[in-house]
Amino acid sequence: MTKIIFFQAHPDDLEHKCGHLMHYLATKTKKNYIIKIASITKGEFGLxxxxxxxxKGELLAKIRTRELFNAEKIHGISPDNIDFFGYIDGFIPFNKDFVNRVADYLKKERPNIIIVPEAIYSWYYHMDHINTGRAIFYIIYKKLINFTPILYFYTSMHPNFFFGFKKKDIKTLTYKLIECHKTQQWLLRYTMLPYRLFNRFAGRKLHGWKYAEPYRRVYFNEKNLQKNKPTLIVRIFTHFFSNLPWTKAKYPQEILLKLKEN
Ligand SMILES: [Zn+2]
Structure with a gap:
């Protein structure tokens, strides 16, 4: 049995980025995989x-948890296989406490493969996402766990692995997944056009497929380190994206303090 853990910062992150790969692994492979989802927050500020x-706060967290369960039902992934870390939306840190908690989780779960948000060459520079990817990269790189799972990043500008899907799958799967996240329609609906373009572009890398989800496999062994190196264009874009003010949201202090107390 191969265990795969998909990490996400917020309950709806995986639908646009990994939905087709997850669906394939969970439904088309005669159950040779154990698929788990680790959600670092419950998205309590996502409006x-x-x-x-x-x-915002506890109510939204509750609703979005249910939305996530509903979406995962489409893949046949049960709530028992979904874990929450209890961090607050917008405040995922990259610090010792977070790294240790994730490392303990990995020691307990011992996954063969981990799929997480891109930590370095990301086109989605939300600090919650970056810090989630960063913590996991750091744990493997610094050998804080005594095994080396295979690591893939999503939202990467330097992809080297592509999972193909058909145009009709967007209707039969992607739309169904994002429809489950009712509270996120203000955002998800408008990202469908860039989603199509982006995955159509990625599909060109894969012979025989029109669309594809792009991933970056990260190499940790000496022999393949060269493959991690991005092109100059990727580095320039990384600089550009990392300076966009995407995450400068204002959080209602009263609700924030209450959440931090709990
Ligand atoms: Zn997110």
Whole structure:
């Protein structure tokens, strides 16, 4: 049995990035895989503007947990295989405490493969995502666990692995997945066009497929280290994306303090 853990910062992160690979692994491979999802937060601040403040916090966390369960039901992944780390949306740190908690989790779970947000060459520079990827990269790189799982990044600008899917799969799977995240429609619906373009572009890398989900396998053994090296263009874009003010959200202090107390 091969155990695969998909990490995400927020409950809806995986749908656009890994939905097709997850579906394939969970439903088409005669159950040779144990698939788990680790969600670092419950997305408790994932609504735009102060007019929604009354929903933010515990209520939104509860709703988004249910939304995640509903989406994973499409893959046949049960809530028993979904773990939460209890961090607060917008405040995933890269510090000793977080690294240790993730390392303990990995020691307990012993996955063969881990799929996480890109930590370095990302086009999605939300610090929650970056720090999630960063912690896992750091744990493997520094050998804080006594095994070396295979690591893949999603949201990477330097992909080297592509998972192909068909145009009709966007209707039959992607839309169904994102429809489960009712509270996130304000965002997810508008990302469908870039999603199509991006995955169509990735599909060109894969013979025989029109669309593909791009991933970056990270190499830790001496022999393959060269493959981790990005092109100059990727480095320039990384600099560009890392300076976009995507994550400068204002958090309602009252709700934040209450969440931190718990
Ligand atoms: Zn996210």
């Amino acid at each position: 735009p503007g102060p007019q929604y403040d009354k929903f």
